[in-house]
Amino acid sequence: MAQAWFIELLKGTGKLFLHPVFYYLVFLAGILGVSRVKRERRNFHIRVEDAYFELRQLFPLGIVIGSVISVVAIAAGTVIPLAAVVLAALFTFLWSITTKVRLLAPAYTLGAAFFALIFAAQQDWPLPFMPDLFTSLNEKIYPSITVLLALLIIGEGIFIFKNGPKGTSPKLIKSKRGLTVGVHEVKRLWMLPVFLLLPGGAIQPPFEWWPVFSFGEQSYSFLLVPFAIGFHQQIQSLLPKEAVQLVGKRVIVLGAITFIVSTAGYWWPITSIGAAALAILGREAITLHQRLHEENLPFYFSKRYNGLIILGIIPESPASKMALQVGEMVTKVNGVRVQNEKQFYEALQRNRAHCKLEVLDVNGEVRFVQRALFEGDHHELGILFVQDEKKRDSAVG
Structure with missing residues (x-):
């Protein structure tokens, strides 16, 4: 049997x-x-x-x-x-x-x-x-x-x-x-x-x-x-x-x-x-x-006045290796407070070899993440934000 x-x-x-x-x-x-x-x-x-x-x-x-x-x-x-x-x-x-x-x-x-x-x-x-x-x-x-x-x-x-x-x-x-x-x-x-x-x-x-x-x-x-x-x-x-x-x-x-x-x-x-x-x-x-x-609830991933909400993380990017998470908010980059994507990358250019981020996690607690940047790393850290309206319109067009 x-x-x-x-x-x-x-x-x-x-x-x-x-x-x-x-x-x-x-x-x-x-x-x-x-x-x-x-x-x-x-x-x-x-x-x-x-x-x-x-x-x-x-x-x-x-x-x-x-x-x-x-x-x-x-x-x-x-x-x-x-x-x-x-x-x-x-x-x-x-x-x-x-x-x-x-x-x-x-x-x-x-x-x-x-x-x-x-x-x-x-x-x-x-x-x-x-x-x-x-x-x-x-x-x-x-x-x-x-x-x-x-x-x-x-x-x-x-x-x-x-x-x-x-x-x-x-x-x-x-x-x-x-x-x-x-x-x-x-x-x-x-x-x-x-x-x-x-x-x-x-x-x-x-x-x-x-x-x-x-x-x-x-x-x-x-x-x-x-x-x-x-x-x-x-x-x-x-x-x-x-x-x-x-x-x-x-x-x-x-x-x-x-x-x-x-x-x-x-x-x-x-x-x-x-x-x-x-x-x-x-x-x-x-x-x-x-x-x-x-x-009936407000959008979680929308523009904020006190920082930038992380909408996405590119796998194997510097952001991924820094353990950044979707839903966290970046409030400062290299000591500079940021409110939009343009300010984020301008502050990032202040130090091309190293970046330090102040992040508000999903529990509302502040944490600091930092990492040396190397040649060949993703040029935008690998973070996706809700884009500005002008940039969004150009992407659609």
Whole structure:
């Protein structure tokens, strides 16, 4: 039995590379990186992270989270029909056409697949190459799908909390009053590979009670499925890390509540519909609440009279090596008080070999940072500020 399981796991892993979503997510992540770099160059004449940053974020954490979800789902004997996998992939492609990355979250892809599966099962749709895909489906499959949906939402929340704050992108926009202000944007795509247990195959249940809620088939197979996790957030009134992690916590809570409701579906199938609806509406509510809440607060990255707010830090630049942080305020440069970008660089030129900055940190405490400047160092220290209106207009033009 152990050998049969090992072989099926290998087969299921290999099928990952046959899944079109796998390659499509790599393509989309590359597009996100290129578009971000173009926008940053348009705003600041320089990019922050390179164009491959989004691609580098696509896999590593997903392998860890996906492994945990796979163990939980398989240990619980959660059986997912192939039809649900096909429909989830279909909605991943469809929602990507809208260019709204956030719609690639599990609540919208697998959630939509859940309701489409209910309709398709009633209509008994024949599909090319898969004429029997929606036949022989019964109500026992729906609780398993919503349990998986809940686990994926929890995984999404962990992604947002752990990886979302990394490499947030500074951005210049116009406020309602027509002033140039700074915001931070996270537009990220992650891949969450999860082993699913499908009915039919070569392996037999290891215990008499597994799967606990079987629906006819007594042999199973594994399939490693790449689920998309899309996330988009624009932060204007809080520090990026604080704002993103707050959303991550709320998504984890939503996933946990959805999980509790979805498990009740094994006894009361109608509850599964409530769990899927809760996932979709709850995820939309989190996004809407964050957006409305921030609109009622002042911009964090705006012009100040007592210094310059750091909007962004170029990686590996002198500013990065000086441990300057986004959200801190530079009040003095080489002993000279500064209020705008021009004054900052004029004061910096007073001593081309060394710079000393007086900084007000995010807790309101004063600290001093200094560093020798060497030939070849970034000519502007690697700090991005909210630009003056004239400079902003020339950058746009």
